[in-house]
Amino acid sequence: MADMGLIAIGAGIAVGLSGLASGVAEAGIGAAAVGAMAENEKLFGKGLILTVIPETIVIFGLVISVLLWIKME
Amino acid sequence: MLMPEKMNRVLIVGSKENMKKTIDVLYQTEAIHLVDFPAEEQGFTLGQPLTEASEASQKLLKLRALEKDMELTEDGCDMKVVDACKLRSECDQNIKELDSKLSVVVEKRVQAQTRLSDIQNDRKALEPFLAIDIPIDLYKGYNTLGVSSGYVKSDPSAQVRQASADAEVFASKDGKFIAAFYPKKDAAEVVKALMQNGFVEVPAPNGTGLPAARMKQLDDETVSLEKTMEETSKTLEELRKDYGCAVNATDEQLAIEVQVAETPLRFGATQHAFIIDGWVPESDYEALRSKIETETAGKVNIEVLETATRHESHEHDTQHIELVDYGQKDVAPTKQANGKTVRKFEYLTEMLSTPKYNEIDPTVILALTFPLFFGLMIGDMGYGIAFASLGALGLSKCKSPEWRTIATMLFFGGLWATFFGFVLFGEALGMHFGPVWEGGATAAAYPYGNELTWSYIFHYNLPHIGIFSKLVDVKMLLFISMMIGFVHLALGFGLGFYNKSVRFGLKHAVMEKFSWIMILVGGWFMLIWLIDVLIQPIAWMGFPLLQYYIYIALALILPGTIMAYLGEGGGAILELPGLMSNVLSYTRLTAIAMSKAGLALAFNTLAFSIIIDVSGTVDPVMAIIAMVVFVVGQLMVFILGIISAGLHAVRLHYVELFQKFYEGGGSKFDPLRIVRKWTSEKAGE
Incomplete structure (x- = not known):
């Protein structure tokens, strides 16, 4: 199939870009969370939860890439 | 076991001569969480410290x-x-x-x-005078003779002699330090002459003898x-x-x-009596009561004011204001009721928040599913055994609760990893035991399989065990991890249902949590239907009536959403996609297992493909290089395993599971007790 390569690239872009997006979003939150933790160690749990919220973005990217990949087979 | 222990609000009243005995009993039983007596209570003052306090x-x-x-x-x-x-x-x-x-x-x-x-100062003062060989006692103590010593910028001797014919100037070799002796009557002129040469006075030091001798x-x-x-x-x-x-x-x-x-500072007191207010676990109350009665011969009264209820009224806004006014002292403290092993996981719960008195302590669930998830993500016998041994070592050596928690997690996680590595994936250190896919034509050329497996390396035919291969059955594993997500989330909502029904009653529980269980189950039907229609027919999985799944899904999701909307408000609808991402989030169980397997495979291929060919001959030099690559690679995978698998397992609990039922924010049960490190009390013997 000629489109295989394109589909594979598409799947890669889906994960890669959404991963970048998660990273950018988490960077700010993570820095703030570490700052808050330095003030009060008890905030670790809450900080962690807030920090990982944008991870959803990359999971959606992963799902799209899996769907693409299934199409490839 | 799931709920924190029941608490009794207890009041202890007695006359002051029995106070010491009562305090001793309280410290021995370690059963009372004191509530500080409010200072502004009418007719009472705060207690005075016992007389021993000041002496001690x-x-x-x-x-x-x-x-x-x-x-x-x-x-x-x-x-x-x-x-x-x-x-x-x-x-x-x-x-x-x-x-x-x-x-x-x-x-x-x-x-x-x-x-x-002092000597340091003296030395500093003496240092400049070393340059002029005059005993230092000669600088002081004259009636008619003036002395000026100090630094100058240029040689003042000519000018000084002009100012006073009898003056004498001694200078250091470099001419920067001088001492001038002159009759006191000429002092004004001499000083003026000195000033013209940039004179800065240095007072003469104390002591006798030549400066060098003094220095020595x-x-x-x-x-x-x-x-x-x-x-x-x-x-x-x-x-x-x-x-x-x-x-x-x-x-x-x-x-x-x-x-x-100083404990009585937290009691209330009148002139002759004391009053202690505090929380006692229901199970410890009888022991405390009988002990106080026997020790004080029944002269101190102890009674239960109330047993803290776990029920709250749902209009917590008005109640909240009241609680704040009383500094939250009316909220019962949380004493987690966990066994010896589960207790080691309390640190993880504590890291998020202390459970409320009236909600389920999630530590038990954490202790069950955390190692399970960790094991699934590692899923490898080699690492599993290493993790378990590391954990066992940590448990026998470490003292601090943090490290003990980590060691416990590693130990149980390692056991699960070993189990899954053997049964589910059939691999150790990133390699399968036996041949997995023997190519038909190549089977003869590669009698031990053409894959990098333990059989291939040792040229010995190990049986192939395991059900899935991490890098091949990815779709299936992703599906399974989502199913685990459904079960785990359903458990979370179930616990949330229990919490709500205990705290606010069944109606709230149904509206706020059962609705979500309906949506979740509906979502499951929807997912199966979607996979069947969009991705691939899954008749092979043996689901009956597959074509009706979409109707079942809608029949569950729509009423569920309406109920959730009525129970929680508009936010519930916004949370619907959130639930989907929660389920998808569990795919990380597979994703991490995969990434670990891929990394290990890369290192193993690198290490073994350079030394082993089909004939089985081994070059010794290459073998050493290969071993180094192998060890470094495996160590890296192992360490990354702790970080990624551990952290993601924690995250799945904190973010996905706990959000479904856990609120936290309780105050920890902190009884009166004595912590000894260097001493031991054997009074009871």
Whole structure:
């Protein structure tokens, strides 16, 4: 199939870009969370939860890439 | 087991002569979480410390001063535990003895130190005069002779002699430092002449003799003083060695005495009576009551005001204001009721928040599914055994609760990883045991399979075990991990349902949590249907009536959403996609297992493909290089395994599971008790 390569690239872009997006979003939150933790160690749990919220973005990217990949087979 | 222990609000009232006995009982039973008596209560004052308090405080103050003089630190004291009774009787004697010995040394030391700093100053003052060979006692003490000594910028001798014919100027070799002697009557002119040459006065130092001799004298004194300092340091060291442990123990004992004696500050009091308010676990109450009654011959009254209810009214806004006014003292503290093993996981719960008194303590669930997830993500016998051994080692060596928690997690996680590695994936250190896919044509050429497996490496036919391969059955594994997500989330909503029904009643529980269970189950049907229609037919999985799944899904999701909307408001609808991402989030179980397997495969291929060919000949030099690559690679995968698998397992609990039922924010049960490290109380024996 000629489109295989394109589909594979598409799947890669889906994960890669959404991963970048998660990273950018988490960077700010993570820095703030570490700052808050330095003030009060008890905030670790809450900080962690807030920090990982944008991870959803990359999971959606992963799902799209899996769907693409299934199409490839 | 799931809920924190039931708490009784208890009031203890008695006359003041029984207060000491009551306090002792409270500390022995370690069963009461005191509620500070409000200072503004009418007709009451706060209790006064017991009479022992001031004496013990004084001794403690004295002791702490001695500790400071001794430069004592806690570490480096490998001591046995000291009996508290013995310590109490010997305490005064010990302090006195140490004080007398120490004061001599410290005094010597302080004197030497003062003298040393004086000498330092003298030396500094003397230094410029070294350049002029005049005894320093000649600089002072004249009636008619004026003396000026100091630095100059240019040679003033001519000008000085002009100002006063009798003046004499001595200069250093480089001409920068001078001493001028002149009749006092000419002083004004001489000083003026000096000033014109940029004179800066340096006062003459104390002492006698030539400056060089004086300097030597000072140097000698410094040496002897430094020797004294060294000697006293040694004596101090000896004192630390002889008394350090005893001082630490006495310090602890006195601190405990002060703590106990000051407990009444948290009581209420009248002129003749005291009143103690606090929380006691229901299970400990009887023991506490009978002990107080026997110890005080029934003269102290203890009664239960209420057993804290777990029910709340749902209009918590108005109630909240009241709670804030009372500083939350009316909220029962949380005493987690976990067994010995589960308790080790409490640290993980604690890291997020202490559970409320009236909600399920999630530690049990955490202790069950955390190692399970960890094991799934590692899913490898080799790493599993290594993790389990590391955990066992940590449990036998570590003392601090943090490290013990981590060791426990590694131990149980390692056991699960070994189990899954053997049963589910059939691999160790990233390689399968036996051949997995033997190509038909190549089977003869590669009798032990053409994959990098343990059979292939050792040229020995191991049986192939395991159900899935991490890098091949990815779709299936992703599907399974989502199913795990459904079960885990359903568990979360189930616990949330229980929490809500306990706290606010069944109706709220149904509207707020059962609705979500309906949506979740509906979502499951929807997912199966979607996979069947969009991705691939899954008739092979044996789901009956597959074509109706979409209707079942809608029949569950729509009413569920309406119920959730009624129960929680508009936010519920916004949370619907959130639930989907929650389920998808569990795919990380597979994703991490995959990434780990891929990484290990890469290193293994690198290591083994360079030394092993089909014929089985091995080049010794290459073998060594390959072993290094293998060990470094495996270590990296192993360490990354702790970080990624551990962190993601924690995250799945904190973010996905706990959000479904856990609120936290309780106050921890903190009973009156004595913590001893250096001493032991054998009063009861």
